[in-house]
Amino acid sequence: MKSKITLKELAKLLNVSISTVSKALHDSSEISPKTAKRVKELASLHNYRPNPVAVNLKKSRTGTIGVVIPNISNSFFARVLSGMEAEAQKHDQQIITYISNESFEREKQICDMLTSGMVDGVLIAVSEETQKKQQYDHLFALLDYDIPVVIYDRINLGLPADKIGVDDEKSFFDATKFFRAKGLEKIGLASAIHHVGIGQLRIKGYKKALKDEGAAMMATSTKPDDLKKKIRDLITEKKIEALLCTDFESAIMATRIAYEEKINIPEDLKLIGYISREIAEFLTPSLSYIEQHPQELGSNAIEILNNRLDGKYESGKFEEKIIATTLIHLESTKF
Template structure:
């Protein structure tokens, strides 16, 4: 499907402002006849047509908000959706949910569909591919039509938009600091989502904490890979070569994998190895042993993101974007029993 040219793209081709293009197409007397002619000729050449349904979003409400999540592989996003759903209903809105499956192409297709007038605003957690490629054109295109967009959870990206999430760097910094306060120094990191902005922030938090606490940082203590087989092999090797005391694990997969590999090496949790990871409150207590985790308050993220989106729907074009950062909390279970 051929992409529709936008006002912004026309303006760039003509080296004029978006406002000039818009006024020219609407026959504004403020614009010279020569400029109007140039704009209309180029618009015709590129088969430009205004997105009428998107424009109508500024004038009437659909009663819907769209939510785009990157995956449903764990219950974190289900919890966020629960918070969104509850808050939206309070405010008289229905929620339309889409899954991008970590695909930029799918995300673009969803955005194109939503921009055609089925929702008053969008809540989105960006796909891994979008962050890896840093391709955000489809996000900014919505802002042309003044469709409110709020990012949630995966907010460590270079986009000037409203955001709701947690301080990922500080979360891991606090976890490492806690383990160090208990006299531990051989603290490793395991991550299977290294291409995401939030993972980079967590890794930065680990490095900062190890540095600030005057703990020698060995690069082999950091195990980062999307391939579970690589993670397993490197973790197994690390445990053979070093008497590790603890691990911080940055996502659901790496948390479960670390717990399994440690126990397969005949090491006991928490007697030999302590673990603080990212697992959901629904599962953490039922693992054996139960795993201490960083609570990101997903329901609260959903509620706060929905409230912010509603503010933007009611009062569009704020002077400044807003970033709401929630504090995380370490929930201590068996794996940090000292």
């Protein structure tokens, strides 16, 4: 009698990653036909089946969706969740929310719980630590248990799942071109998230818009004191004319440092940040910002998941939707 085998054991026998096995079993175009054939032959030989408990539970809908949020300090995710809730209610679905706190281990724990079949699908913004480690086996496990996954916001990951995000790269390309069209040459960038996907995309857009990438002047660090020092150097020593901030932390630091150094915004320094409108409008001066339309992102994430659940997407092919951002000009970009 053929013995049953787990996804992890299959991967070990084949000397490949769990993600490769999962992709092959889900007919991902990322896997070569030769590798896919090896995986499927061995899976068949050992009578591989996804977790039977989860499969049985998935025969009928639970009406529940699991949402994993990386942190609650960022109001962006609260607005995304609001959009998800509103759309889910239209479909008589309930949302269970989990917070990973940007932790790889916590994210793994959450995904392990979700493989029990308690939800119809999972919406997840992958934690910063998971992206640093580039370890995604817990996400492939969800797919192995036949649980649809939609990755939202932080989407430039090589995972076989549906995705929805915003045009991070284009947003900073356009913002940089805006300053250049106004005749500014010394345009800087500050980032506390340069090490993760969305930060890298925003930096890429900034560099693309410069005539010469060697002209890039950047302050990047995950350490607050170090980042402050680098931003101060851009403003006071390099005397930049404009600054793009990829995240809330760097934007708030920049406004504070300008105040401390008696640098007038917008007369001496123009400023654009990735920051929520609720905060941007109440700063003095008010801060021009990139509007990411988080409610729209959230509602679309639910729609994509339901389309997957209803069989509207072809197996092995994944949806990727990009929402256009909007540059909102307030006082910090007045000319």
